[in-house]
Every structure is written in C-alpha cells, then in structure tokens.
Amino acid sequence: MEFDFLPELPSSRLDDRSFDDLVEECLLRIPRYCPEWTDHNLSDPGITLVELFSWLTDQMLMRFNQVPRKNYVAFLELLGIRLQPPASAQARLTFYLSTNLLEDYTIPMGTEVATERTETQEAISFSTDRDLVIGQPQIKHILSAVGDSLQSLNDHTGEWQPQQSSLASNHEFMVFPQQPQPGHSFCLVFEPDALLEGNVLAIHFTGTQGTPTGIDPNHPPRRWEAWDGEAWINVLLQEADDTTNGFSFNEHKVEGRQSEPSGEVTLHLPECWAAQSFAAYRGRWLRCILTEPTAHQPGYSHPPRIRTMGLRAMGGSVQASQSVKVQDEPLGVSNGKPGQSFEIQTAPILERRVGEHLLVSPPGQPPEIWEEVEDFAESGPHDRHYLINSLEGTLQLGPLIREPQSLKRQTQARAYLQQVLPEERAPGQDLDAQMMEHQYGEIPPRGAELMFSYRTGGGKQGNVQARTLNFLKTTIPYVAQVTNHEAAVNGADAESLNQAVLRAPHLLRSHDRAVTAADFEALTLKGSGGAIARSKCLPTSANQPAGSVSICVIPQANTDLIDRGQGIAPETFNLNPALREQVMHYLDERRLLGVQLQLQQPNYVGVSVQAEVTLEPAYQNPVAQAEILHQIQVDLYRYLNPLTGGPERDGWPFGRPVYPSDIMALLQQRIGIQYLGAILLFPIQYNGQTWQRQTTPVPCIDPGPLGLLCSWADIHERTGHSVNVLTPQAVAMRA
Structure with missing residues (x-):
C-alpha cells in the first residue's frame, strides 16, 4: 500500500543500502577475512553466493523500511478509526394482493424477498424495513381546479352517491371544464385518517x-400526481397502467354488442402521503392534471365524461434493504474473565436497529439487554457495554486495564496499611482495593449465555436490476406476487484501508463536529455508512436563508453496468427517503444550533456522443472490431459519469463542461484506433417526465455551476453513444 495521497513530508529510510552497496561491501571485506580468495569474477561460485545473500538482505531491508506504514495504521487504531462495513442496497418492493380485502391488511416488517438463484450466483435477499399496511380507500371530496395553485376549486362531491365500495352517479360528469386547458385538474381528496x-x-x-x-389515446397530455407534503410527485408508473387512455375510453364490443366503455388507472401512492389543506379542503390529495401538449401531441378538444368510479387497494409498496435477519444467535458462555471476545457466525454486520442487541442470560436470572458503545473510554465496572467489529464480525467485552501509576500507588498503599492496625481500617479498605486496576464495562458472570440479534448483507452486489426481486422466502397470505419496479441503489462495498487513511485528516479537523464546509462534506459521507459516494457543500446564494447549509450528494451506484456498456442512468442516483433520513439524523446531532440543513441532488445533464473512427489494419476482422467498439462505448460511459468520470477518474467535476476535444483525447488512448473523424455532442435534458435528446449537436455541453454530466444507454430515448467505423477508402475520399 502506497500513501501517495498524503502530504509529502521528508522521511528518512531506516536503512538506505541497496543491492549494489551490499555486494560492494562484501567484496571489500574479502581481503580482510579471506585473503587467499582472489577470483572476484561473476563466474566464481563464491561471488554467486555473495550476490544471493545480498539479494536476501535487500529484501529484508525493504520490509524493514515498511515499519512507518505499520506505525501509521497503528496510529489510526489509536484514533479509534475503524473500517466501515458494507452499505446495504435499498429497493422499493411492491406487493400485489390476490383478492380484494374488506379490512386493513398488514404485511409485517422483515418480510424477505429474493432474486432467482442460478447455477453461478446465489440468491440476493431483501427484507422490508417496516410494516406495510394496505388500507381501505375512501373519497372525501371530488373537485376540479382551474389553476395549479388549487385556490379556485369546484366541488362535485354532491353529484356522487356511494354505492357499496364505489362512487357512482346517475348522470354524466365532466372530468375537466368545458374548454380543457393545460393546468386544469381533476382532484380526489381521500380521508386523512385512512x-x-x-x-x-x-x-x-x-x-x-x-x-x-381529440387526443392521441397512446400519448394523452395529462399527469397523475399525489401531494407528499412538499411537492406533487408522479404516481403513474407507466402508461400501460392507464387502460382508460387518458379518459378517451376507446369503444369496444362484448359478445357482438357494443358495451359501455370502461378502464382502470393503477397508481403507486408515495410512502409519505401527508394530509394537506387546500382552500379549506383537508385530506390526502390526488389529482390528474393536464400538461402542455408537445408538437406531435394534440390536446383535449372536449372534456372527457365519466359515469361511475370504483376504488380498491390492490397492493402496496414499502422500502426494503438488502439484508438477512439473524435472531438470537448463540455466541457462547461467559467464563467470568474480563476482555472476552466472541465470534459472530456471519459477517459483515449491518448497522444495528431497534431490537438488534446483545442478550445476556445469567444463571438462574432473567435475560439482560446490553448496550453497544463505540469505545470503553467512559464505561464503568457496572456498565453493561460491548463493542462490535462490524467488518470482522467479532463482539468484544470490557477489558481490565492496569493504570500507569499503579505500581507506585500499590507501594504507597502497602506502606499505609502496615502502619494502620487492622481494627482501625475502614470497611473494605485492604490491599486488594488499592490495586489500581480499572474494569471498563461489566463482566458477565461465569456460565452466562450470550445471544446476539443482527442483520448481515450489504455490498455492490445488492444493486440488483428492476423486476428481479420476485421470490418470497416465506408464504404471505393473500399476496399473489411481488416485484421491484426500479433498480436497487446505494449498495456499497466495505471501506478499504486507503479510504480510511483519507478519512483520518477530515476526522482530526472536524472532531466529529460540523462547522466548516469541509466538515459537512466529510460527516455526510461518514453518516451515510458508505452509501453516499460524493458530497459537496454548496456556496451560499443571495436567496438562501441565513444560517442554512445545502449539501449536494451523489449516492453509490453499481458501476458494473459501465463494464457491460450500459452506463448509469441519472435515476439511479436518486436519494431515497431512508438514506436521506439517516444522513440528516447523523448531521443533526453534530451541527451548530440554529443551522438548517438541506440535502440536494445535482442537476444531471445527459451526454450522447457520436464519433467516427478508423481502425488499424490489424484490427479489421469482425471479432476485433466488435471488441474495440465495445471498449470505446465502455470508455465513454466511464468517462462521462458522476462516480468514475472526469480527468482524474474520480467522478465528473461539478460544473465542468465537456468539449469534443475531451472526447478526442480520450479515444486517442485506445489501442487499435488509427484515425478519428467527426466528434459530435448531443445534450439530453429532462422535461419533467422523460429524457429528451436534442436533435442538433452543440460545440460544448455545460451542466451549469452545480450540474453534473451523465451518460447511459436507453433505446427508446436514444441516449446512448454511437461509434461509426470508417473504411480507409471513405477517409481517402473525404481527404
């Protein structure tokens, strides 16, 4: 391990003799110790032995000079720095019921769902982080709004009458006003207590x-949204979930006769669906709002009409983490001695939650719950404390430490006791009480049984693709199927020693307190447990309230997709609520009073590269050409990436534009390319619903002061890179 990233302070080698110096020193000693040896040529067997032992000595000196590195690691241990365990990936699991239930149904916390097990790969298990309650929806108000502010509302609740589990009307109802315009919305307000x-x-x-x-049924200009307490978020997962085709109700026939048109809209409500009051209407808000039609997307010429409406909860979604629960694992029996250590069966161990602790059962007594601490510095002899090495999987109990001045104090105590008569001594005042040995943490009595509950898992392998978590490990009644509609994110491997060395200076500067911008950035990474790859404290703007700190974060992602030539989509870097809450809770305990914290995400701008190359004659065969084209795609996806891109390959810098010359310099490093043709850059912007690739190239792509560039492959949105191979004849014709 080389510490090239540390400050280059002058350091002396403990022994700077080289191989040549050792050989020369041996030759100089030959006349003194063996004067009859006069043949010093390389062919002499004795010289061969001298060179052999000089080489062995040189290897020992090289290892001897590595002692400062060992000391540096020992200093890290004295500072209490430990390697962080892997971070578990997060996914949103969606459970679908097999039937319509008439009362609330709960899927318990800890329900395990796994990927498919193959011949080459073990199944990856996820467990739900909380209980999922599937309720009974009840509509409180039916409204229509003219503007996005929801200040001008028309109440249509009286036009509907509840009929069993649905709301029905005896006449037609216009979803939008007579002349529908962008911004008009159809609102449903649900009971706030549901x-x-x-x-x-x-x-x-x-x-x-x-x-x-008047609309195109395949591309209706509308959006289904729910209010999560801060903003309106999209709850229509895909267009196929709306069989009404935007209330167009394509006519159909049943058994030779024309039936009443109908359809169903499936909406995935947010996990935080807060009750809100708009214009004196309070409840949980859901709306269908008309959007601005595009150039090839006609708008509504007439308002759609509906006759009946029915509701049912067909399932639910809940946050899950890649982990396996181990409940009450027996660790062993205490021998009554201090400093005991127990091996945990499965490592690494994830961050402990409520209910995950050490349980000690003394003989003949009820079990006791012990408390985990970071160190024993403040643990007394009667404190039930223990340490956990999450990476190695070991549990440590409190040691017995002899104090530095114990020998001197024992001598003084012995002299004092010799001068005092036994009957004059205070109760308990004897030689053993003055031994000056301190017990840090209580010792379980001899014969006590130790059991530990924990979760294991974590790592980048948990960043599984969408729709791969489909197998319930235990049968749940009324659950027909389960899946993850989005890929799992935020899984990260365990911290390396180099990363811990880089973290040490930040720890010494901040002292676990967030004051400066560098403190907030370092503590954000530490508080995420490795789930956040990069953080940047944003500069204060004029419209930002005084005393507020904004931190831009980039979560970890599965970089294996880059090697497959797919890149990483910006949605993969979304900050999920569980990780946001974890980081905010960690920073809240270390910020100054009065400081308001905000976690933000960068403004991602996509880049699509179109390049022309000519290969060397030795690489003109189809197999070599396909391999080089794949490697070029991988190079582009790796270079234009928030985690692995940029000139330093440590993530694309915030606010740095990309120019065709950057791509040209990158491709010139690839072996097999003889000539580079035109390099075109196409920006990809997010319009609120989808990513759109600009049709004309630009001289450079600037993401903005706090933006980041990203590249990924999507066939439908045409976001990938295109590399065309030119023949020598085509190059000659251009010349």
Missing part, C-alpha cells in the same frame, strides 16, 4: 358512449 401510505390504488372508471376528446 392508512394508504405506499398503497397501490386501482380506480375503475366507466365512460360514456361516443364522447370524443
């Missing part, structure tokens, strides 16, 4: 015959 957080809601609509709307 347990609907994270539920999958199915709304069945029945339309009217022959009502034209």
Whole structure:
C-alpha cells in the first residue's frame, strides 16, 4: 500500500543500502577475512553466493523500511478509526394482493424477498424495513381546479352517491371544464385518517358512449400526481397502467354488442402521503392534471365524461434493504474473565436497529439487554457495554486495564496499611482495593449465555436490476406476487484501508463536529455508512436563508453496468427517503444550533456522443472490431459519469463542461484506433417526465455551476453513444 495521497513530508529510510552497496561491501571485506580468495569474477561460485545473500538482505531491508506504514495504521487504531462495513442496497418492493380485502391488511416488517438463484450466483435477499399496511380507500371530496395553485376549486362531491365500495352517479360528469386547458385538474381528496401510505390504488372508471376528446389515446397530455407534503410527485408508473387512455375510453364490443366503455388507472401512492389543506379542503390529495401538449401531441378538444368510479387497494409498496435477519444467535458462555471476545457466525454486520442487541442470560436470572458503545473510554465496572467489529464480525467485552501509576500507588498503599492496625481500617479498605486496576464495562458472570440479534448483507452486489426481486422466502397470505419496479441503489462495498487513511485528516479537523464546509462534506459521507459516494457543500446564494447549509450528494451506484456498456442512468442516483433520513439524523446531532440543513441532488445533464473512427489494419476482422467498439462505448460511459468520470477518474467535476476535444483525447488512448473523424455532442435534458435528446449537436455541453454530466444507454430515448467505423477508402475520399 502506497500513501501517495498524503502530504509529502521528508522521511528518512531506516536503512538506505541497496543491492549494489551490499555486494560492494562484501567484496571489500574479502581481503580482510579471506585473503587467499582472489577470483572476484561473476563466474566464481563464491561471488554467486555473495550476490544471493545480498539479494536476501535487500529484501529484508525493504520490509524493514515498511515499519512507518505499520506505525501509521497503528496510529489510526489509536484514533479509534475503524473500517466501515458494507452499505446495504435499498429497493422499493411492491406487493400485489390476490383478492380484494374488506379490512386493513398488514404485511409485517422483515418480510424477505429474493432474486432467482442460478447455477453461478446465489440468491440476493431483501427484507422490508417496516410494516406495510394496505388500507381501505375512501373519497372525501371530488373537485376540479382551474389553476395549479388549487385556490379556485369546484366541488362535485354532491353529484356522487356511494354505492357499496364505489362512487357512482346517475348522470354524466365532466372530468375537466368545458374548454380543457393545460393546468386544469381533476382532484380526489381521500380521508386523512385512512392508512394508504405506499398503497397501490386501482380506480375503475366507466365512460360514456361516443364522447370524443381529440387526443392521441397512446400519448394523452395529462399527469397523475399525489401531494407528499412538499411537492406533487408522479404516481403513474407507466402508461400501460392507464387502460382508460387518458379518459378517451376507446369503444369496444362484448359478445357482438357494443358495451359501455370502461378502464382502470393503477397508481403507486408515495410512502409519505401527508394530509394537506387546500382552500379549506383537508385530506390526502390526488389529482390528474393536464400538461402542455408537445408538437406531435394534440390536446383535449372536449372534456372527457365519466359515469361511475370504483376504488380498491390492490397492493402496496414499502422500502426494503438488502439484508438477512439473524435472531438470537448463540455466541457462547461467559467464563467470568474480563476482555472476552466472541465470534459472530456471519459477517459483515449491518448497522444495528431497534431490537438488534446483545442478550445476556445469567444463571438462574432473567435475560439482560446490553448496550453497544463505540469505545470503553467512559464505561464503568457496572456498565453493561460491548463493542462490535462490524467488518470482522467479532463482539468484544470490557477489558481490565492496569493504570500507569499503579505500581507506585500499590507501594504507597502497602506502606499505609502496615502502619494502620487492622481494627482501625475502614470497611473494605485492604490491599486488594488499592490495586489500581480499572474494569471498563461489566463482566458477565461465569456460565452466562450470550445471544446476539443482527442483520448481515450489504455490498455492490445488492444493486440488483428492476423486476428481479420476485421470490418470497416465506408464504404471505393473500399476496399473489411481488416485484421491484426500479433498480436497487446505494449498495456499497466495505471501506478499504486507503479510504480510511483519507478519512483520518477530515476526522482530526472536524472532531466529529460540523462547522466548516469541509466538515459537512466529510460527516455526510461518514453518516451515510458508505452509501453516499460524493458530497459537496454548496456556496451560499443571495436567496438562501441565513444560517442554512445545502449539501449536494451523489449516492453509490453499481458501476458494473459501465463494464457491460450500459452506463448509469441519472435515476439511479436518486436519494431515497431512508438514506436521506439517516444522513440528516447523523448531521443533526453534530451541527451548530440554529443551522438548517438541506440535502440536494445535482442537476444531471445527459451526454450522447457520436464519433467516427478508423481502425488499424490489424484490427479489421469482425471479432476485433466488435471488441474495440465495445471498449470505446465502455470508455465513454466511464468517462462521462458522476462516480468514475472526469480527468482524474474520480467522478465528473461539478460544473465542468465537456468539449469534443475531451472526447478526442480520450479515444486517442485506445489501442487499435488509427484515425478519428467527426466528434459530435448531443445534450439530453429532462422535461419533467422523460429524457429528451436534442436533435442538433452543440460545440460544448455545460451542466451549469452545480450540474453534473451523465451518460447511459436507453433505446427508446436514444441516449446512448454511437461509434461509426470508417473504411480507409471513405477517409481517402473525404481527404
């Protein structure tokens, strides 16, 4: 391990003799110790032995000079720096019920779902982080709004009458006003006390015959949203979940006769669906808002009409982490001695949660819950404390330490006791009481049984792809299927020694307190447990409140997708609520009073590169050409990436533009390329719903002061890179 990243202070070698110096020194000693040896040529067997032992001595000196590195690691241990364990990946699991239930149904916390086990790969298990309650939806108000502010609302609740589990009307109802315009919305307000957080809601609509709307049913200009307490978020997962096709209700026939058109909208409600009041209407808000039509997307010419509407909760989504629960694992029996250490069966160990602790059962007494601490510095002899090495999987009990001045104090105590008569001594005042040995942490009595509950898992292998978590490890009643509609994120491997060395200076500067910008950045990384790869404290702006600190974070992602030639999509770097809450809680305990914290995400800008290359004649065969083209794609995805990109390959710098010359310099390093043709850059922007690739190239792509560049492959959105191979004849014609 080389500490090239440390400050280059002058350091002396403990022994700076080289191999040549050792050989020369041996030759100089030959006339003194063996004067009859006169043949000093390389062919002499004695010289061969001298060179052999000089080489062995040189190897020992090289290892001897590594002692300062060992001391540096020992200093890290004295500072209490430990290697952080792997971070578990986070995924949102969606459970679908097999039937419509008439009362609330709970899927318990800790339900395990796994990927498919193959011949080459073990199944990866995820467990839910909390209980999932699938409730009974009840509509409180039915409204229509003209503007996005929801200050001008029209109440249509009286036009509907509840009929069993649905709301129905005896006449037609216009979803939007007579002349629908972008910004008009159809709002449903649910009862605020209903347990609907994270539920999958199915709304069945029945339309009217022959009502034209003027839209393209395959691309309706509308968006289904729910208010999560801070903003409106999209709850329609995909267009296929809306079989009404934007309330257009394509006519269909059943058994030779024309039936009443109907359809169903499946919405995935947010896990934080807060009750809110708009214009004196309080409840959980859901709306269908008209959006601005695009150039090839017609808007609504007439308002759609519906006759009936039914509701049902068909499932729910809950946050899950890549982990396996181990409950009450027996560690062994205490021998009553201090400093005991116990091996935990499965490592590494994830961060402990409520209910995950050490349970000590003394003989003939009820079990006791012990407390985990970071060190024994403040542990007394009667404190039930223990340490956990999460990476190695060991549990340590308190040691017995002899104090530095114990010998001197024992001599003084012995002299004092010799001068005092036994009957004059205070109760308990004897020689053993003055031994000056301190016990840090209580010792379990001899014969006590130790059991430990924990979770194991973590690592980048947990960043599984979407729709791969499909297998329940235990049967759950009424659950028909389970899946993850989005890829798992934030899984990270254990911290390396080099990373710990880099973290040490930040720890010494901040002293675990967030004051400066560098403190907030370092503590954000530490508080995430490795789940956040990069952090940047944003400069204070004019419109930012005084005393507020904004931190831009980039979570970890599975970089294996780059090697596959796919890149990493910006959605992979989204900050999930569980990780946000974890980091905010960690920083909240270390910030100054009055400081307001905000975690933000960068403004990602996509880059699509179109390049022309000519290969060397030796690489003109199809196999070599395909391999080089794949490597070029990998180079581009790795270079234009928030984690692995940039000139230093440690992540694309914030606010740095990309130019065609950057791509040219990158491709010139690839072996097999003889000539580079045109290099074109196409920016990819997010319009609120999808990513759109600009049709014309630009001279450079500037993400903005706090933006980041990203590249990924998507066939539908045409976000990937394109590399064309030119033949020598085509190059000659261009010349």
